[in-house]
Amino acid sequence: MPELPEVETVCRGIxxxxxxxxxxxxxxxxxxxxxxxxxxxxxRITGLTVKTVSRRAKYICIHCDKDTSLxxxxxxxxxxxxxxxxxxxxxxHDHVIIQLSHETYLVYRDPRRFGFMAVKPxxxxxxxxSFTRLGPEPLDKEWTGEELYNAVHHKNTAIKIAIxxxxxxxxxxxxxxxxxxxxxxxxxxxxxSGITKPETTRxxxxxxxxxxxxxxxxxxxxxxxxxxxxxxGYFQHHFNVYGKxxxxxxxxxxxxxxxxxxxxSTFFCTHCQH
DNA sequence: CGGCAAACCTGCGAGC
DNA sequence: TGCTCGCAGGTTTGCC
Numbered sequence: 001m002p003e004l005p006e007v008e009t010v011c012r013g014i015x016x017x018x019x020x021x022x023x024x025x026x027x028x029x030x031x032x033x034x035x036x037x038x039x040x041x042x043x044r045i046t047g048l049t050v051k052t053v054s055r056r057a058k059y060i061c062i063h064c065d066k067d068t069s070l071x072x073x074x075x076x077x078x079x080x081x082x083x084x085x086x087x088x089x090x091x092x093h094d095h096v097i098i099q100l101s102h103e104t105y106l107v108y109r110d111p112r113r114f115g116f117m118a119v120k121p122x123x124x125x126x127x128x129x130s131f132t133r134l135g136p137e138p139l140d141k142e143w144t145g146e147e148l149y150n151a152v153h154h155k156n157t158a159i160k161i162a163i164x165x166x167x168x169x170x171x172x173x174x175x176x177x178x179x180x181x182x183x184x185x186x187x188x189x190x191x192x193s194g195i196t197k198p199e200t201t202r203x204x205x206x207x208x209x210x211x212x213x214x215x216x217x218x219x220x221x222x223x224x225x226x227x228x229x230x231x232x233g234y235f236q237h238h239f240n241v242y243g244k245x246x247x248x249x250x251x252x253x254x255x256x257x258x259x260x261x262x263x264x265s266t267f268f269c270t271h272c273q274h
Numbered sequence: 275c276g277g278c279a280a281a282c283c284t285g286c287g288a289g290c
Numbered sequence: 291t292g293c294t295c296g297c298a299g300g301t302t303t304g305c306c
Contacts, residue, residue: 112283
């Protein structure tokens with residue numbers, strides 16, 4: 001999926017098209033998402049008017065009137081696109097079509113179906129199970145290396161695993177964890193407990209920088225991810241290490257190494273990262 | 275509690 | 291050309 005920059009790009013992309021519009025029809029073509037859509041999903045949101053769109057971690061929150069919010073997670077392969085004509089009936093991974101007023105269609109596509117949608121009372125959102133254990137937002141000004149240090153210094157796990165743990169800090173997935181550790185010059189397999197305060201300061205700055213730069217580029221497009229407009233993001237062209245096994249480090253020309261951590265590929269430079 | 279593997283799915287590219 | 295294998299932006303669960 002989409003990590004934080006892709007989710008943020010989706011939110012910014014859909015907001016101007018759906019804000020202040022009314023949901024006039026909901027077509028559930030396949031309710032079998034990671035969390036199955038309830039029978040009454042369509043009935044519960046039809047007729048509502050969209051007020052605001054926000055993001056928490058990698059979750060998209062579409063706040064409507066009547067104290068109702070639609071929560072969307074894109075999993076690994078999900079996308080949300082805006083169409084101004086009825087979508088084709090043949091796209092077998094277009095699982096939910098939300099038709100809004102003024103000929104606007106919000107299409108939820110997710111080939112792997114690791115994502116989900118849920119309807120919640122807006123005032124209950126903080127108690128939504130997926131939200132209760134989320135850590136701080138890395139792009140908040142208040143989030144610093146000190147917060148990161150406090151979140152990870154007691155963990156025995158590798159620093160890369162620690163920063164991908166959504167309880168430490170939200171929004172950092174496999175790509176941006178690799179890229180941030182490269183920018184900070186930290187070896188991904190170091191125990192989190194051994195990372196010094198100056199290093200967490202560098203790492204927090206690197207996380208902020210890589211996430212903000214990626215947002216500025218419209219996110220990264222590898223396989224399925226597209227922006228709400230259907231365009232690709234282009235931050236993938238700025239990767240230093242992710243997906244670059246065997247290619248040369250932009251700093252020192254050492255071939256980029258790959259290791260496996262908790263079942264995920266980690267790319268790094270053995271010379272620049274200690 | 276911590277840490278890791280597996281599970282949930284489909285698609286695609288590499289290699290034979 | 292066509293098959294099998296491995297791997298893919300995430301999260302949760304269950305097992306030691």
